[in-house]
Amino acid sequence: MKTTYVAVGLTFSLGLILSACQTPQSRQAELAQICANPVNRATGSFYYGECQSLYPSTDRRLQRNYRLGAPTGN
Structure with a gap:
């Protein structure tokens, strides 16, 4: 039972880590949106x-x- 919890926890943690990764294309698109504002x-x-x-x-x-x-x- 304990092994199952560890496996589920590791799978969940890995999913969170991978979802936080940003591809170069998504980073470029996000940066383009931010830089579209002349103030930035x-x-x-x-x-x-x-x-x-x-x-x-x-x-x-x-x-x-x-x-x-x-x-x-002055």
Whole structure:
């Protein structure tokens, strides 16, 4: 009887572990949905680094970000 409980527990645990795995395609789709919001692509956002892999900044955008973050000289 105890062996049955252990087997069921292991099977259940394995099912939970496998369901938590994310395929590259599902991760890419989820990231695309998150990065569709321009706020998440803004410099300093939590998703900025990951969104750069999908939507790399242009030279013009990088210059603008630099100017906005540059010290004012006061």
